[in-house]
Amino acid sequence: MRLARGFLTTAHLSFEARYRSYVEVFAGDARAALLREMRSGGSDALADAFRESTSADDLTRLLAVDAATQLPDDLLLLTDKMSMAVSLECRVPLLDHELVELAARVPASIKVRGGRLKHLMKTALADVLPADILERKKRGFGTPMGAWLKGDLAPLVRHLLSEAAVAKRGLLRHPPIGELIAAHESNRIDGTDKLMTLVNLEIWARMYLDGRTPADVTDELKTVVA
Secondary structure, eight states, X not given: OHHHHHHHHTTTSOHHHHHHHHHOSSOHHHHXXXXXXXXXXXXXXHHHHHHHOOOSSHHHHHHXXXXXXXXXXXXHHHHHHHHHHTTOOOOOGGGOHHHHHHHHHSOHHHHSBTTBTTHHHHHHTTTTSOHHHHSSOXXXXXXXXXXXXXXXXXXXXXXXXOHHHHHHXXXXXXXXXXXXXHHHHTTSSOOHHHHHHHHHHHHHHHHXXXXXXXXXXXXXXXXXXX
C-alpha cells in the first residue's frame, strides 16, 4: 500500500521527478525542515545520470540511470561490504560487462512483454529451468529494521538522535527528528528509511568528523543497547 500510494500521488510529476520521489529518502520540503542551513548548488548524481541518459526509450533510460547510481552506490556496495564482513564470496554474474552491454542494446519490448519482467532471459532459459523457478516472485533479503528501531535498537536511536547530540552536531534541527521518532514508534508511519539515514549519518560523523575510531564508536553503541 505504501508503494501504491507513492505511485499514485506522484503520477502528475515529470518522468525524472517521479523516479526521484521513488528513490530519495527525504523530499525537498522535509530536507528544508530538517537542515539548519540549506545550501544551493553542489553535486546531484541523479540529475547528472538523467542528463547523460539520452535514450528515447523510458525503460532503457531508467536502467541506465540505475546502472550509474543505485547499483554502484547502493545495491552492489552493500552486497560487497556485507558479504566481505562475514567472509562470504559473492558473485554477480549477470553484471558481466559484455552481458550488460548486450542487454543495453535489447529493445524494451523484449525485456518486458505483457507485464512479464525479464521476458528475454526467462524465454532463453525455458528449457533449462522449471517454470516455478523462472516465474516465481522475487524474494527480498530484508531485515525487520523498523521493528528493531522500535524495540531493541530504540535506545540507540534516542542516543544518537537526542536533542543534545543533534544540537552539538549543528547540522540538523531536532524537532522534525523528534516527531519522526515518535511517529515511527507509535506506528503512525514507517520511518525506517529516514531513521536509518539519520542514524548512519551521525555514526559516520562521529568517525569522520570527530576523528574517532570505528572500535571506539562501536563500544559506545554497544553500551547504549546493552
